[in-house]
Amino acid sequence: MSVAVQRLGREFRSPVATGLIVGVLALAIFGVVRGGTFILVDSLVTGAIWALVAAGLALTFGVMGVPNFAQGEFFMVGTLSGYLVYTALSGVQGRPYVPVVTILMALLVGFVLGALVDLAVFAQMRRRIREGWVMNTFVVTVGISVVMINAHQLIWGTDYKGIVAYFNGPPVHVLGVSIALDRVFAISVAAVAIAGLWWLLSYSRIGRAIRAVSQDEPGALMVGINVGRMRTLTFGISSGLAALAGATLLFQFPSFPFVGVKPLYVAWTVVILAGLGNVGGAVVAGFIIALLEANTGFFIGSAWEDVVPFALIVLILAVRPTGLFGRAVRSVWEQ
Amino acid sequence: MKAFLWRRRGLGLALLALAVLPLIPPFDAENLRRWLVIGALLAGWAIAFDFTAGYINVVNFGFAAFAGAGGYASALVTIHYGLPIWMSMFAGVLLAGILGFLTGVLTLRFRGIYAAVAAWFLGLALLGITRNVSPITRGPLGLSVPTFFTTDSNLPYYYVVLGMMLVTYLVLKAVTESRAGLAFRAIGQNMEAARASGVNPTRYRILNFTLSCMFAGWLGAFYAHYYAILTPDVMATSQTVQVLVAAYLGGRGSLWGPAAAAFPLVFSTEWLRSNLDRFPGLDLVVYGLALILVMVYYPGGFAELVHAIRDRGLRVRWGRRPLRAQPGEAPAVLSDVPD
Numbered sequence: 001m002s003v004a005v006q007r008l009g010r011e012f013r014s015p016v017a018t019g020l021i022v023g024v025l026a027l028a029i030f031g032v033v034r035g036g037t038f039i040l041v042d043s044l045v046t047g048a049i050w051a052l053v054a055a056g057l058a059l060t061f062g063v064m065g066v067p068n069f070a071q072g073e074f075f076m077v078g079t080l081s082g083y084l085v086y087t088a089l090s091g092v093q094g095r096p097y098v099p100v101v102t103i104l105m106a107l108l109v110g111f112v113l114g115a116l117v118d119l120a121v122f123a124q125m126r127r128r129i130r131e132g133w134v135m136n137t138f139v140v141t142v143g144i145s146v147v148m149i150n151a152h153q154l155i156w157g158t159d160y161k162g163i164v165a166y167f168n169g170p171p172v173h174v175l176g177v178s179i180a181l182d183r184v185f186a187i188s189v190a191a192v193a194i195a196g197l198w199w200l201l202s203y204s205r206i207g208r209a210i211r212a213v214s215q216d217e218p219g220a221l222m223v224g225i226n227v228g229r230m231r232t233l234t235f236g237i238s239s240g241l242a243a244l245a246g247a248t249l250l251f252q253f254p255s256f257p258f259v260g261v262k263p264l265y266v267a268w269t270v271v272i273l274a275g276l277g278n279v280g281g282a283v284v285a286g287f288i289i290a291l292l293e294a295n296t297g298f299f300i301g302s303a304w305e306d307v308v309p310f311a312l313i314v315l316i317l318a319v320r321p322t323g324l325f326g327r328a329v330r331s332v333w334e335q
Numbered sequence: 336m337k338a339f340l341w342r343r344r345g346l347g348l349a350l351l352a353l354a355v356l357p358l359i360p361p362f363d364a365e366n367l368r369r370w371l372v373i374g375a376l377l378a379g380w381a382i383a384f385d386f387t388a389g390y391i392n393v394v395n396f397g398f399a400a401f402a403g404a405g406g407y408a409s410a411l412v413t414i415h416y417g418l419p420i421w422m423s424m425f426a427g428v429l430l431a432g433i434l435g436f437l438t439g440v441l442t443l444r445f446r447g448i449y450a451a452v453a454a455w456f457l458g459l460a461l462l463g464i465t466r467n468v469s470p471i472t473r474g475p476l477g478l479s480v481p482t483f484f485t486t487d488s489n490l491p492y493y494y495v496v497l498g499m500m501l502v503t504y505l506v507l508k509a510v511t512e513s514r515a516g517l518a519f520r521a522i523g524q525n526m527e528a529a530r531a532s533g534v535n536p537t538r539y540r541i542l543n544f545t546l547s548c549m550f551a552g553w554l555g556a557f558y559a560h561y562y563a564i565l566t567p568d569v570m571a572t573s574q575t576v577q578v579l580v581a582a583y584l585g586g587r588g589s590l591w592g593p594a595a596a597a598f599p600l601v602f603s604t605e606w607l608r609s610n611l612d613r614f615p616g617l618d619l620v621v622y623g624l625a626l627i628l629v630m631v632y633y634p635g636g637f638a639e640l641v642h643a644i645r646d647r648g649l650r651v652r653w654g655r656r657p658l659r660a661q662p663g664e665a666p667a668v669l670s671d672v673p674d
Contacts, residue, residue: 134448139626142626150618306459
């Protein structure tokens with residue numbers, strides 16, 4: 001990750017990046033002046049959560065080369081398990097530790113499910129498929145997404161399963177904007193999770209091994225890293241992060257089969273903007289997209305929130321085909 | 336001529352079977368005829384999809400949006416200008432072709448997953464626009480569209496869509512068997528090598544995208560005038576996924592495989608939907624599982640299975656050989672020659 005930060009520093013000296021920074025700052029200032037500070041606060045809260053979902057997506061792609069179309073469905077798993085755990089704990093609701101237990105359980109469920117999916121599907125594919133890995137796994141994740149959405153519908157039905165709020169206290173006032181306690185909770189969870197992920201990837205033994213696999217697979221094999229296990233772990237972590245995000249945002253996204261669609265779109269926009277496989281860039285881009293959405297929603301209308309970012313991303317891609325902070329080495333990704 | 340017909344005997348037999356199918360007992364019920372119409376429509380779309388995915392190796396993940404745009408164009412032209420449907424359909428072809436052309440130009444610099452995602456985003460943007468310009472498209476309320484025939488029977492629709500599917504197949508097959516087809520495959524396998532051999536990737540990629548989207552839009556126009564109601568949902572990603580499932584189950588790069596897979600796919604999912612309606616979603620679970628299983632264990636799909644049976648009899652080898660050479664086997668490099 002520190003390498004990513006260095007690369008980010010280097011990238012920011014290029015004219016495109018300078019233009020981007022100026023553009024983002026201009027957008028932020030424009031939004032605050034014409035709309036109000038709430039645009040900034042809103043983008044910070046949603047941006048943190050999108051960063052969480054997108055970081056997982058970037059991680060799976062960087063380490064395993066899997067462009068995960070089912071990332072949104074792990075978000076859905078998070079909302080569902082969050083709902084089930086929270087309602088199961090209804091006897092002790094109101095205690096401050098209950099939401100924490102809820103989101104940790106969702107993280108665990110997401111992690112285990114992700115690891116199982118990797119063992120059942122991607123581990124099998126690695127033993128069989130030689131060429132076209134990226135596109136083949138993409139199509140497989142489409143299948144996984146279809147199965148998960150409809151399994152949810154089959155077992156739990158299509159109705160909304162949500163909660164009113166995790167915390168019922170009075171809102172907090174920051175910069176003249178009142179923020180509900182749940183949103184404060186969400187941004188803190190996202191901050192802790194991103195910091196944890198950063199620590200895990202930068203300093204822990206497991207994180208070093210994961211990075212080794214993403215950088216040089218034969219080399220990692222040679223120094224005795226269990227590459228298969230690292231991939232299972234990576235997919236688990238990434239799914240766990242998405243599930244954590246889902247459970248944290250349960251007050252805003254009640255669980256239903258298609259709840260993962262919006263996070264999926266956003267995560268993909270973020271990851272494409274940042275450059276596939278770039279975890280650090282995904283965190284930065286998460287905030288950019290959130291800012292863009294908040295501005296579009298306020299000035300043009302929330303119906304256009306889905307149109308403007310997509311159109312802009314395609315235009316940005318037309319200028320920089322590997323994303324803003326894309327890697328120089330591209331051959332593997334472009335199979 | 337005789338040799339030509341003999342070479343096409345498989346196609347002829349398949350067509351004959353498809354043409355008489357709605358007339359013989361189990362299939363002459365109206366609901367089964369409706370399934371046949373849906374099957375033929377999906378088959379046509381899967382052929383057009385495979386023309387891009389299986390040849391230049393770019394998954395057009397915004398496929399349904401282009402098809403839907405064709406449907407909307409055709410519907411709006413009939414409604415506002417009163418043109419006969421068979422003429423207004425060409426407005427659909429034109430719009431989808433232009434959109435495909437622009438997408439081809441815009442995604443030229445991308446490869447693999449980037450191109451797929453760029454096409455996907457363009458499709459989502461198109462869907463969003465269609466949803467939002469409700470004065471023209473009536474948005475999510477749905478546009479009511481004049482139909483081809485006034486009859487309630489599905490039979491005439493079936494022959495229309497079967498003919499459209501056949502035209503799609505024959506035209507795209509002819510293109511892939513020409514020099515352009517060779518160029519497509521070369522670009523799909525290794526763009527640098529293709530460029531080095533004098534193939535102009537720009538021209539062929541744009542040509543491919545434009546053609547594929549034109550046929551998608553044409554069939555989209557049929558969709559509009561068959562269902563008589565058009566909502567933006569026709570452009571959603573889930574529609575693309577249906578086409579993609581048919582194309583991949585059928586086998587990439589064969590054109591006929593996707594068409595052959597579309598019919599059983601539609602029949603099985605529709606059967607599950609109508610007979611097991613206590614379990615909503617079960618049909619799509621089966622759908623997704625089938626896709627996963629085929630992609631993991633037999634990525635060549637139905638077409639490869641047929642080819643393998645033709646070449647080797649029934650001694651089909653399931654799955655690809657593992658990366659490492661087995662003890663006592665020829666080194667992996669020698670056995671790597673693609674068959």
